[in-house]
Amino acid sequence: MDFDPGQEIGIGDDAESDVADIMQKVADHKGCGTSGGSGKASCGSSAGSGDLTPEIWEKVKNHPCYSEEAHHHYARMHVAVAPACNIQCNYCNRKYDCANESRPGVVSEKLTPEQAAKKVLAVASTIPQMTVLGIAGPGDPLANPAKTFKTFELIYNTAPDIKLCLSTNGLMLPDHVDTIAKYKVDHVTITINMIDPDIGAKIYPWIFYRNKRYTGREAAQILTDRQLLGLEMLTERGILCKVNSVMIPGVNDQHLVEVNRAVKSRGAFLHNIMPLISAPEHGTVFGLTGQRGPTAQELKALQDGCEGEMNMMRHCRQCRADAVGLLGEDRSAEFTTDKIMAMEVDYDIDTRRAYQEQVEVERQAKVAAKQAELGTLAGEMSDVKILIAVATKGGGRVNEHFGHAKEFQVYELSTSGAKFVGHRRVDLYCQGGFGDEDSLEGVIRAINDCAAVFVAKIGGCPKDDLRKAGIDPVDQYAHEFIEQSAIAYFKDYLARIRNGEIEHIARGDADIRQGAFIAG
Ligand code: CLF
Ligand code: SF4
Numbered sequence: 001m002d003f004d005p006g007q008e009i010g011i012g013d014d015a016e017s018d019v020a021d022i023m024q025k026v027a028d029h030k031g032c033g034t035s036g037g038s039g040k041a042s043c044g045s046s047a048g049s050g051d052l053t054p055e056i057w058e059k060v061k062n063h064p065c066y067s068e069e070a071h072h073h074y075a076r077m078h079v080a081v082a083p084a085c086n087i088q089c090n091y092c093n094r095k096y097d098c099a100n101e102s103r104p105g106v107v108s109e110k111l112t113p114e115q116a117a118k119k120v121l122a123v124a125s126t127i128p129q130m131t132v133l134g135i136a137g138p139g140d141p142l143a144n145p146a147k148t149f150k151t152f153e154l155i156y157n158t159a160p161d162i163k164l165c166l167s168t169n170g171l172m173l174p175d176h177v178d179t180i181a182k183y184k185v186d187h188v189t190i191t192i193n194m195i196d197p198d199i200g201a202k203i204y205p206w207i208f209y210r211n212k213r214y215t216g217r218e219a220a221q222i223l224t225d226r227q228l229l230g231l232e233m234l235t236e237r238g239i240l241c242k243v244n245s246v247m248i249p250g251v252n253d254q255h256l257v258e259v260n261r262a263v264k265s266r267g268a269f270l271h272n273i274m275p276l277i278s279a280p281e282h283g284t285v286f287g288l289t290g291q292r293g294p295t296a297q298e299l300k301a302l303q304d305g306c307e308g309e310m311n312m313m314r315h316c317r318q319c320r321a322d323a324v325g326l327l328g329e330d331r332s333a334e335f336t337t338d339k340i341m342a343m344e345v346d347y348d349i350d351t352r353r354a355y356q357e358q359v360e361v362e363r364q365a366k367v368a369a370k371q372a373e374l375g376t377l378a379g380e381m382s383d384v385k386i387l388i389a390v391a392t393k394g395g396g397r398v399n400e401h402f403g404h405a406k407e408f409q410v411y412e413l414s415t416s417g418a419k420f421v422g423h424r425r426v427d428l429y430c431q432g433g434f435g436d437e438d439s440l441e442g443v444i445r446a447i448n449d450c451a452a453v454f455v456a457k458i459g460g461c462p463k464d465d466l467r468k469a470g471i472d473p474v475d476q477y478a479h480e481f482i483e484q485s486a487i488a489y490f491k492d493y494l495a496r497i498r499n500g501e502i503e504h505i506a507r508g509d510a511d512i513r514q515g516a517f518i519a520g
Pocket of ligand 1: 064065076077078132133134135136165166167187189242272315316317318319327
């Protein structure tokens with residue numbers, strides 16, 4: 001990894017030693033469990049089905065969370081039908097959306113199953129690339145089983161082409177596995193932050209289970225037993241399981257390597273390690289006690305370390321419980337209850353299919369372009385790796401202006417190609433025609449570990465400031481495919497090192513943005 005510890009962004013000694021500790025844990029982990037980090041062609045791969053069986057590929061190929069490649073093209077939606085929760089997490093404040101699967105800061109509009117079903121059909125007829133309905137809160141779906149399964153039943157019967165997806169804390173999961181299978185909910189996420197109840201006691205103050213409240217270690221023991229049992233029961237039935245884990249530095253960061261091993265051995269398909277969001281204004285226990293989240297470097301080190309035979313998800317947007325759209329965008333405001341109840345819904349499965357076939361044509365073109373470009377890297381011998389940030393609106397293209405970007409996608413470039421490794425949310429730089437210098441500083445902090453930023457367009461002022469910060473603003477690939485362009489850039493980067501035009505310098509760490517997204 002290209003990293004100059006502590007450079008510029010000012011990560012402290014604690015963070016540095018945490019990274020070193022994680023790397024050590026990871027090294028131990030790799031020695032005794034995985035294939036050694038060869039990096040599996042995964043759901044994170046852009047190379048199509050890779051080594052997935054046809055049956056699994058069919059399930060993941062257009063699920064934006066289970067396939068990194070699909071997330072550039074396909075959208076998901078959540079319906080907020082599940083307000084109650086049966087546990088308390090120290091990173092959650094009930095006034096806000098569930099932090100497991102959502103972004104704190106925006107209160108969801110709660111729906112009845114019937115309203116939810118109407119909303120799904122309305123979105124499906126407006127956004128034909130919406131392929132997945134997820135129920136992810138704002139509480140826990142399985143603490144509200146009647147509403148959750150009624151919603152699934154309605155969609156199962158009226159919109160059979162929409163995949164059903166569920167996210168749960170897992171406490172009640174073993175009780176509902178048969179119902180999950182009955183409605184063909186093929187994708188289930190369980191948030192598992194620990195398998196050690198002593199660590200769990202620091203994350204969960206209480207659980208409410210079978211009409212009784214439990215606290216401390218006892219609560220955490222019940223929770224972990226139920227989560228792992230539920231995971232085993234689902235994978236035995238061939239239901240694809242993703243495990244979400246919130247990385248809490250100093251609490252469970254190093255322990256997540258053991259969690260990774262435990263869930264992998266029980267058949268989990270995908271592991272999504274997410275950064276703790278703990279801004280004080282959210283009013284969570286962790287926010288109020290000053291518990292920090294990880295830096296970008298710490299998160300990546302842990303994700304890299306856990307990547308072996310287990311697929312790692314790196315494109316999660318920690319979305320809200322009523323999110324609508326591509327993972328990096330939010331169209332929920334277009335589908336408020338008032339609006340959907342007034343909408344004429346024309347749910348036409350053939351139109352949806354035709355649209356999705358067009359998406360597949362574009363997607364195949366993208367993969368072919370990437371493969372062709374990758375071929376030109378053959379024979380390059382270098383251990384140089386760089387990160388680049390990309391402004392994109394979707395479709396796998398460099399198609400967003402620098403000033404309009406609400407997030408940047410981050411790719412790692414090496415002689416193996418271009419690999420998606422995360423995203424960074426930012427405040428908009430362009431504020432009604434003017435560049436906001438404060439925002440620019442925030443953008444630079446967010447992509448400080450990147451050697452370049454790819455954009456469709458950029459003004460002169462931010463260009464200069466980016467260069468001063470050592471980040472190369474690149475607009476020559478406007479509207480081209482991201483990975484193809486990135487590989488071409490990297491080839492040129494290596495050539496410029498060879499001929500002495502540039503010196504490869506390790507970059508510093510970067511900030512993960514805290515708090516709610518401010519829509520622009
Ligand atoms: Fe929703 Fe979750 Fe299903 Fe996706 S989200 S229930 S698996 S359809 Fe996706 Fe959002 Fe991350 Fe969740 S980006 S928070 S992983
Ligand atoms: Fe909040 Fe979700 Fe945890 Fe329940 S499971 S306390 S809703 S984060």
